[in-house]
Structure formats: structure tokens, C-alpha cells
Amino acid sequence: MKKLIILCAIVFMFSFTSHARNQISVVGSSTVYPFSTVVAENFGRDTGMKTPKIESTGSGGGMKLFCAGLGVNHPDITNSSRRIKKSELEKCSKAGIEVVEIKVGYDGIVIANSKKSEKFNLSKRDIFLALAKDVPEGNAEGGKLIPNPNKTWKEVNSNLPDIKIEVLGPPPTSGTRDAFNELAIEGGCKTFPNLKAIKKEDKKKYKAICRAVREDGVYIEAGENDNLIVQKLAENKNALGVFGFSFLAENEDKIQGSNIDGNEPTFENIASKAYPVSRPLYFYIKNAHVDVIPGIREFVEAYTSDDAFGPDGYLSERGLIPMPDEEREFFRKSGQEMIILDKL
Amino acid sequence: MNRILSKSQNIENSTNKRHRKEKRFKSLCLGAVIVAILFLIILLSSLAYKGLSGFTKTTIQIPIYFNEEIIDPENTRDIAVINKASFRKIFKQSLLQKFPEAKDNRKMYRNISKIFSRGSTYLLKKMVLDDISLIGKTINVDLISSSTIDQLRKNNINIKVPESDRPVSDATLKIYDQLNTEGVIKKRLNFSFFKYGDSRNPEEAGILGALLGSMFTLIITLLLSFPIGVLTAIYLEEFAPKNKFTYFIEININNLAAVPSIVFGLLGLAIFLNFFGLPRSVPLTGGLVLTLMTLPTVIISSRASLKAVPPTIREAALGLGASKLQAVFNHVVPSAAPGMFTGTIIGMARALGETAPLLLMGMVAFIVEVPTSIFDPATVLPAQIYLWADSPERGFVEKTSAAIIVLVLFLIIMNSLAIWLRRKFEVRW
Numbered sequence: 001m002k003k004l005i006i007l008c009a010i011v012f013m014f015s016f017t018s019h020a021r022n023q024i025s026v027v028g029s030s031t032v033y034p035f036s037t038v039v040a041e042n043f044g045r046d047t048g049m050k051t052p053k054i055e056s057t058g059s060g061g062g063m064k065l066f067c068a069g070l071g072v073n074h075p076d077i078t079n080s081s082r083r084i085k086k087s088e089l090e091k092c093s094k095a096g097i098e099v100v101e102i103k104v105g106y107d108g109i110v111i112a113n114s115k116k117s118e119k120f121n122l123s124k125r126d127i128f129l130a131l132a133k134d135v136p137e138g139n140a141e142g143g144k145l146i147p148n149p150n151k152t153w154k155e156v157n158s159n160l161p162d163i164k165i166e167v168l169g170p171p172p173t174s175g176t177r178d179a180f181n182e183l184a185i186e187g188g189c190k191t192f193p194n195l196k197a198i199k200k201e202d203k204k205k206y207k208a209i210c211r212a213v214r215e216d217g218v219y220i221e222a223g224e225n226d227n228l229i230v231q232k233l234a235e236n237k238n239a240l241g242v243f244g245f246s247f248l249a250e251n252e253d254k255i256q257g258s259n260i261d262g263n264e265p266t267f268e269n270i271a272s273k274a275y276p277v278s279r280p281l282y283f284y285i286k287n288a289h290v291d292v293i294p295g296i297r298e299f300v301e302a303y304t305s306d307d308a309f310g311p312d313g314y315l316s317e318r319g320l321i322p323m324p325d326e327e328r329e330f331f332r333k334s335g336q337e338m339i340i341l342d343k344l
Numbered sequence: 345m346n347r348i349l350s351k352s353q354n355i356e357n358s359t360n361k362r363h364r365k366e367k368r369f370k371s372l373c374l375g376a377v378i379v380a381i382l383f384l385i386i387l388l389s390s391l392a393y394k395g396l397s398g399f400t401k402t403t404i405q406i407p408i409y410f411n412e413e414i415i416d417p418e419n420t421r422d423i424a425v426i427n428k429a430s431f432r433k434i435f436k437q438s439l440l441q442k443f444p445e446a447k448d449n450r451k452m453y454r455n456i457s458k459i460f461s462r463g464s465t466y467l468l469k470k471m472v473l474d475d476i477s478l479i480g481k482t483i484n485v486d487l488i489s490s491s492t493i494d495q496l497r498k499n500n501i502n503i504k505v506p507e508s509d510r511p512v513s514d515a516t517l518k519i520y521d522q523l524n525t526e527g528v529i530k531k532r533l534n535f536s537f538f539k540y541g542d543s544r545n546p547e548e549a550g551i552l553g554a555l556l557g558s559m560f561t562l563i564i565t566l567l568l569s570f571p572i573g574v575l576t577a578i579y580l581e582e583f584a585p586k587n588k589f590t591y592f593i594e595i596n597i598n599n600l601a602a603v604p605s606i607v608f609g610l611l612g613l614a615i616f617l618n619f620f621g622l623p624r625s626v627p628l629t630g631g632l633v634l635t636l637m638t639l640p641t642v643i644i645s646s647r648a649s650l651k652a653v654p655p656t657i658r659e660a661a662l663g664l665g666a667s668k669l670q671a672v673f674n675h676v677v678p679s680a681a682p683g684m685f686t687g688t689i690i691g692m693a694r695a696l697g698e699t700a701p702l703l704l705m706g707m708v709a710f711i712v713e714v715p716t717s718i719f720d721p722a723t724v725l726p727a728q729i730y731l732w733a734d735s736p737e738r739g740f741v742e743k744t745s746a747a748i749i750v751l752v753l754f755l756i757i758m759n760s761l762a763i764w765l766r767r768k769f770e771v772r773w
Contacts (some may be wrong), residue, residue, distance in 0.1 A: 004743065021623075023721065025624070025625075027706075030734065033710070034544070034735060034736060036710075037544045037710040038544045040710065040712070041543060041544050041545075041712055044712055044713075045466055048427070050713065051711075051712040051713060053625060053709050053710070053711050053721045054709055054710040055625070055706050055708060055709040056708060056709070056710075056731065056734075057703075057708075072623075073617070073621055073624065081709060113642070115509075179439065224734065225733055225734055226734070226736070227734065227735075230732075244736075246736040247736045249736075250511070250736045250737060250738055251503045252508075252509040252510065252511075253501065253505045253509050253510045253511070254502070275404070314462075318736070318737075319736060328739070332455075
């Protein structure tokens, strides 16, 4: 009897190792999640196939799962709010995985505040001086680096209002934060020639200076939940918040996006790249799974149709900034022919 | 004599002081209770305030003409033909009949179609598939409004700000007002919230998928953790020799109860997914991980309730010639059962609220299909709440609170079950 039970348990456990899967499994970025899920839902309804299962694991976590191996227990597609890294691509190819890259569009990162207060006109340099850990003494070019002493926006730039610097934003685990550090803070850092010069000498030191955010309570890590930041901004009119463009688009009756380098964070400005803080969004397909797991080809086709990621597509209604025509055409072709990404 | 007198005098003098002390302590305790109740009231009322509107939806009644030429021109009444028919055309045709002024005005048509849920065409298709005799008829259909209109009716959108800053345009507002005066806009209880799985359109999103996912996961957890936990407790308490080895096991179980749940998630990822190769995102694996997490709780509370059974019961049974096994199973365990049930249900309640370990098992995911077994991909209630709370669409704010209400109700039901079981099996000594 006892042996029988143990045997049953073992058979039970291993009976799943080779089970078939007829549902696409997607993992990856929480920024791409809202777009992929919309495509998945429409795909399921239009084709009558099973709606793909989409996990929100973060870009890095998604890549790790994706590159872990081939077979039904591994995901077919991973979303990413940044391009695949060289190390990740190597890991994938070591596991025998060929990767197809599809860019889906752009996402703007906005710095917004309550409608009740004045709209901010920031430059990247202002953002750097307000939020970096160390800044040049006297905020002047060539100054010695000291821990950021700036308390109000006026100290940063005399054209800005005389209110306390208070910025709510995502924690370091977030892809939004990575992009914000790289594009906005480092972008401001680069405007100081002596800091920019460090890049050539010591890349590590340069990154430590130009991407570090101050930790003295001025930049408040408000968690991954962007809705929460929006709610806090509506209550606290002196605070600014950092989050994805889709949350601004959805709440424009309560909050306004600050201009950066004179450009308003609007759909058009982000699409034309006039607005400087935006990043591309991707997804990656496991080539060996195509035609094995039913529906991958059709799902990619639905994603790269103009109905979805085109200028008037339903993803643009959700806040995805579409790519220019040629770029869309290029990635649509990559998806149709499953063009493999062999090197970056 | 004098000394005795002064002592009683002293006691008398201090009586007031001691009474005052007692009073102070009592009022402090009462204060603590009041604060706790106050917080509970604030929590529940803010949930109700934000979430109750999530259980209603807005419908708009529109006559829909199920044009036979579009749905099934050859009169085959074949499901496959109907499935392929363009219900978008049916929808558009009926809308244009209702609003003839939008006929050659693309922009206006877009404004009008924005009033209705993105799922309207699928609803029409489903209606026809359910009742083929509808083809060729015109019927007044209560279409679900879009989330924006729903939020507008619930006064969650500030219409005083300039047009460019709000999600509804002036043109849409005008049509909304026109429909409102016609009286075709109605507020309905949102039963579909309990009938469907997740959706990315707030007006169509339902909780059933997550509810069933939670239920399947908990069933697995219960089926495994209750027998294993109770048997472990009985063995350790009644049969195991008291030596260093059992002492070591005991300490480990107590320590495991304090381990953060994410650690169990990592363990589950390594063992169940990577080693045994069980499928991701299914209630089976989720339940296995939660079993690991609840086992220590079940074991500890079962042991405590076994310990609480007076030794006289055991001794009396043994004295009357019962074997050890008979004494334990016929006398000790029945008396300890209420405590074991309570402990198990408290463990289950904790498992119900867990997301961290399930994140690693792939259960924090967008899953539209409602699971029908423990092998279907599913998400659980707290994971669903987390996903909705993170969605940009404003309609999800109230859905989040509504889902929390469902979760809290689930918990209340489980806890009342625990109380009922305890009452039913309780033995007083």
C-alpha cells in the first residue's frame, strides 16, 4: 500500500514534465505589460485561440526566465522596457535559444505635478542639480563635487519657484527609474564639461557620479505603483512625481507634465523625439517555439499590425507612443520572417 | 497596637491610590480598543466608499438590428459562419441608425463609439450565438458603457477643467447628455464582475478567475497541509520519544513559522518548477508552495491544542485498557480537534492573502480564461488586486477596492467557519 502511494506520487509529479502547452506564455517588463495584455485579449477574442498568459516580472526577471532554456516549461516571449543586454544574449545563445527582436514603440517618462500649482519648466541640468547625490559646488561649472545642498527649486535655477524640492518616484528595481537616471539625470550631468570628461577616464566613476540619486529624503521612493504617485500629487501640490506617460494621459484633469528643455510631454512631442526623456519598449520571441506553441506567429502579427501599434492603433489609445513608419515596417517584417538577432 | 493601627491606616490611605491606578489602566485599555475599532471603521468605510461603486455598471439601451445580410447572408445558420461575421458592421449600422448625423462624419462616429465598451461587438456576437433566432430582428440591447462614461456617471471625472485635460471630449459629453435625457442610460448591478475573468477594459474586468484560482489553490493547500500537519503534530506530541533529535525538529518547525514567505517561494521555484518540472502559474504548484508555508502554523497550533488536553483523559483511557493508539484517536484528538481546525483555518487565511511566493510561481499574471481545474493557469485574489492597482486606466481604481471587498468577505467567511467549528466541537473541562 505504502509503495503504491509513493509510486502514485512520483508518477503524478513527473506526468507534467512532458505535458503539452497550447497557450502562449509571456513574461517580462511591467511597463510593457499593459500593452501586451491588451493585444493578448484582443487576439484571444478575434482568433478564438487561448488568450496568452502574461506575467509581470520586470525586464530583468523576464530575461532570466526567458534565457533559462527551451521547452514547454519556459516562456515563449519576454517583454522588456530596455534592449536586451549583451550578457543576456550570450546566456540565451548558450542555452541554444535564438532570439527575434521586436520593438513595439516608445514610452515617455514624465515629471508631473498637481494642476493646482504652477507648471514647471525644467532643463535636464535642473533635474541633475535637484536630484543627483553629488553636485558641483555653487551649482557652477568646474565646481568641486559636494553632497547635494540644494533645498529649493530656486536654489537650482533662479527661474524656478521658491518651493521645497520634493520628488516622488520609482525605486531602483524599476525599469522606469533606470531610464530616468540614464536619460534625465545623466543627461543633465553631461552638460557639465568637466563631469562629462570623466567618462573617458573612468567609466565606473562617471556612472557613480552621473546616475546616483540623492538619499537625503528629497527623492522619495514611492513604490512601483504609479497610481499611488498620481494620488499623492493630487493631494500635495508642492510635490513632483516621476512616472510613465500613460499615467499622465489618463489623469490630465488632476496633474500636468513639466516641460523638459522647453518641450511639453505630449503624444506628438514624444513621438517626434522632441521630448528628450523617452525610451523604446521591446519584446523578444524564442524562435524555436514558433510553430510549436500554437499562435505565436498570429500573436506577433496582431501586435505588429497597424491596428495595434500604428499611429491610430488601439495601443496608442493606451499611451504607447508609436514608431515612425519605416521602423514599424522593419519590425513587422522581422516578426513575419522571424529574423534572428545574432549580435547587438 | 499603635503599629497595627498605623498599618491599617496606611492601607486605607493607599486604597484610593490603588483604585486610581486600576482606573487609569482600565481607561488605557479601553482607549486601545477604541483606537483599534476606529482604525477598523476607517479602513472598512474607505473601502466601501471607494469600492461599492465598482459593483455597479452603466448600460445604454440602443436598438440593434441584427442584419441577416451581414451575419448570415446565405441563411445557413451555421455557427462557423456566424463566428466569422463582422459584428463591428452590425454595431456601426445600428449606431448610425440611432445617430444619423454621424453618417459621413468620421470624427463624430468615433466620439459616439467611445461611449460604448470596447467589448460591445463581442457581446452582440455572443447574443446571436446563444440565440440564433435573433438574426433579422431589431432588439433593444442594454450595451455596457465604456469605462470613461461609467466614471462620468459616478462623478469621478472633473468636467470643469478645459476639454483637452479630461478624458471625455465636449462632443462626447453632449451625446451623453442627450442620451441621458432620453432616459436610456441606466445604472445596473455589475453581475458580470462575478461571471468573467480579467480584462484590460475596466468595464469588462471580472473577479471570477482570481476567485476560483484562490479557491483551487487553497483546496490544494488544505488537502496537503491539514493531514500532514495534524499527523506530524500527533506524532511529535504523543508518540515521539523525547530526545535531542525530536527537540531539534521542534526548534526547526518553530523557526520555519517565522520565515518570510518569499523564501518559500524561492524554495518552490527551485524544487517544484525547476527540479520536478511542474507547470508554471497553475493552482497546483501555487498550492504546493503555500502548503510549505502553512505547515509550520498548522503543526504548532495542533500541538498546542493537543497539549491543552488534560493528561487525565489519556490516563483514564490507558487505565481502562485502551491501547496508546485508541487513547489518542478516540479521546485526545477529538478533544483537540477544535484547536486544530482553528489553527488550520488561520493558516489558510494567511495563505489566502499571500502574493510574494506566488509571484515566483508565475501566478501574478494576466489570465483571461477562467480556470476550470488545478492544472489551468490562474491568478489569485491578492495578485489580481496588485495587478489592478497598478493599471493606468482610471476605472481600475474602484475595481481594486471592489476586489479587496471580495477578498475581505472571503476572509470573514473563512474566519466565521473557524469560529463555528470551534463552537461545534468545543469540550469544556
